[in-house]
Amino acid sequence: MLEVTSLKKVYRSGEREVEALRDLTFTVDNGDLVCLVGPSGCGKTTLLRCIAGLLEPTAGTVRLDGHPVSGPPPGLAMVFQEYGRSLFPWMSVRDNVELPLKQKKLPRERRTALVEETLDAVGLAGTEKAYPWQLSGGMQQRVAIARAVAYEPSTLLMDEPFAAVDAQTRADLEDLVRALWQRLRVTVLFITHDIDEAVYLGRRVVMLSSSPTVVQDEITIDLPAERDQLHTRADPRFTELRTHVYEQIQAAKRGRPSTEAAV
Amino acid sequence: MWRSCSHDPGLSVKQRTGLLGLAGPAGLLVLVEALPRLGLVNDAYLPPASRIAAALGDELGTAQFWQAVGDTLLGWAIGLTIAVTAGVVVGIVIGAVPVLREATASTIEFLRPIPSVALIPLAVLLYGTDLGSTLLLVVYAAFWQVLVQVLYGVADVDPIADETARSFRFGPWARVRHVLWPTALPYVFTGVRLAASVALVLAVTAELVIGAPGLGRSIAVAQSSGAVPLMYALIAVTGLLGVAINLAARVFERRSLAWHQSVRGEVPA
Structure with missing residues (x-):
């Protein structure tokens, strides 16, 4: 299990301080596929580098299978x-x-x-x-x-992996990630700024606020496990879920939680 | 083969560039032949090209000449090897440790511009007229060329490539071997190419000024004994050596860096 607890990252350059991550807490169960989605510039990449042990957090802890992460962890x-x-x-x-x-x-x-x-x-x-x-x-x-x-690996971190490929390739690669995840039973934490991608891929979606970042909301994606680009995306439930995520992200950009009822 | 469109249907572009490249030296030969023959310069100072060529032809048959070429190339090769090895090792160590880089930057900037020839008195003091003198000058001059390029190369490591290596738990040595070294390699080659030319200049200089055995000393001897055509012939030989060294370095570079952007050219994606 991946546990992120009260994670905080402040960048210092001279006198200036930039608080990239304020207070992030969430967990990813073994074998789960969780998508992290947030407005651009919300510190997604900083978060992933802290989890990967490439960056030292200012405060808080990352634990992977119970072991605190202090450098790139095995697995x-x-x-x-x-x-x-x-x-x-x-x-x-x-x-x-x-x-x-x-x-x-x-x-x-x-x-x-x-x-x-x-x-x-x-x-x-x-x-x-x-x-x-x-x-x-x-x-x-x-x-x-x-x-x-x-x-x-037991845990696979993906940092906006398809942000630089064209839309059709992207759809193929999304299906590839789903297929590999189902076959290998690996824990996947997938970062994206694309709401549709997050809902299509994830079993859970964690929404981040804009910087300084906290967890805005998280939902379970109760779509069937067998997904395909055509039917899943046409599913009314898919639309509901993506609307919810979209509203939360918009609310995050305005800097307050949405008052919409939970789905 | 890619044929040129209009002018010479029988020649490829590459052949035409090659021919144009040969036109320069050919023109120079004609000029050197014509100037003394027309009486524009005194042929005691500049003999016609044909006489220089004849002197060269005679010289090529002597063991003495080949001994001199061998001595020059030996000093050049040993000096270059030492300089490249030291430059690469020192460059990687300094470059990989940020504290060292900051601590040594000003020292390097101070030592680097010192002309190697300024060390001639020191070299004579230490080694007399031995090979050691030549090596001191060659190594000093060539070392900085390599070191500076290696430092640029090390600074060019892509942070994403390095993070990739770290995320897969590469140790420090594996990161040097698999990320830092291949990144720095194109710079190393540039450094070696520059160093190879400078090393030849310094090898000949040392022989000429100090009198260490080699082509430089032969040039000085030819000059002082009034064998002017031979002197020109030997100067031409040092030039040809320089060209040969540069060509060889480029061929080696292209073969070793087939993956690099500068060599691989455009690839349809």
Whole structure:
């Protein structure tokens, strides 16, 4: 379980202080898929970096399976928005996926099997020898997802992973994340600014306020587990849920909780 | 092959650029041939190109000449190797530790502009006319070229690439090996290319001024014994060595950096 308790992050530069995160508390159960959505500039990325152990919070704690996070924890993998900069251009697709496994000291046979398996799972079989920059943006992000999945994390953090790909690729990648999550039973924390994406993907959606950030609201997405782009998005319940999230985000931008009845 | 459209249907663009590149040296040869022949300059100071070429032809047959070339290249190669190794190691250590970078920045800015030739008296004092003198000058001059480039390269590490490595729990050595080093590599190559040219200049200078064995000393000897065409021939040889070194460095660079933006060109996405 991922527990974020009273998390606070203040950036200091000289005399100036910027309070990015004020007081964030939420939990993600093992095997859950939670989407964090908030207005732009609400410190989503700061939050994710604190959870990933890449950034030291000013106050509060992050616990992963009971252990406090003080550096990048084992069993956690991250997919960055900037796939082009996160993948190493000097390595082939295969080497990019394999390198973290080497650092994990997995034996060669296991590495080879994992690389093959995950590239196949993300629909990139046959591109092992290509370099990331020879692939389209969507394919590059698939490589980054394969790299994270091959690491066999118990928790997968995704930082607006599809913000830079076109709408059709994005729909495909959303279904890929749902499929991988259902198959691997991995805990996924997915950050996005896209309300539709959050409702479509998540089993729960946590809404953040604008900066300085607190948790504005959270809801359980009671849509059926089998989702598809066409029917789920046309479901009246989907519309209700997205309206609720939308209103909360709008209220967050105005800086107060919405008075709308809970769904 | 990509054919040019109008002028020379038989020549590719690359061949035409190559021919244009050769036109320069050819023109220079014609000029050097013509100036003394037309009596515009005294041929005691500038013999015609044909006579220089003849002197070079004779010289190519002597063991002495090849010994001098070997000595120059030896001093160059050893000096360059030391400078590159030291520059890369020091650059990565300083670059990777922010405190060190701040602490050394002013010292580097002070030491770097000191011309290597200003160290000639010191070199003679320490090593006399041995190879050691040449090496001191070559290493000093080449080291800064490499160091400064490596420092730029280390500063160019993409924070996202580094965070990716950290998030996958890469240790400090793995981050140097897999993130910092490949990022710095294009800069290292630039540094090596610059250092290789400077090292040759300093190797010849040391031989010329100090009298360490090599092409530089041969040039001085030819000049003092009045063998002017030979002197020009040897100068031309040092120039050709410089060109050869630069070409070799570029070919090596392109092969090693096939993945880099500057080499890979546009890829249809």
